Amino acid sequence: MQEPEYPETKSQEAAVPDINNQTGSITKLQPPMQSQEQWQKYGEQISGFLATLPEYLGSFFNQYKQPLVSVGLIVAAIVSVKVLLAILDSLNDIPLVAPTFELIGIGYSAWFVYRYLLKASTRKELTSEITTLKSQVVGKNSPEG
DSSP, X not given: OOOOOOOOSHHHHHHSOOHXXXXXXXXXXXXXXXXXXXXXXXXXXXXXXXXXXXXXXXHHHHHTHHHHHHHHHHHHHHHHHHHHHHHHHHHHTSTTHHHHHHHHHHHHHHHHIIIXXXXXXXXXXXXXXXXXXXXXXXTOOOOOO
């Protein structure tokens, strides 16, 4: 097998100029010209910002207290629900716990139907309890009826 021949590369070398041959020596970059005064200026700006930061945060919190508390409560509720679901999921992995929960749910549903939904008088009692609870949550007086 023959090796391929390559044409002379001298013509290509001549096309690329050598930087070191043009200048005669390697030029070094000069260090940046930042004096001690400029660093002190930057330090003063940063310390001024950090000094006013607590005052700014305090006024921001006072101005937006209600929305911040609402957002915090929503985030806490979401985290609590996720933790509760993770705990229930881990409990479902334990043998005999999931069927036990299902039996408890079926039993409670049967009791609820028997207690509140079979007779008209108990259905009226349930609606009055729901109306009372709703008025307590909303904050209005319960309607008489």
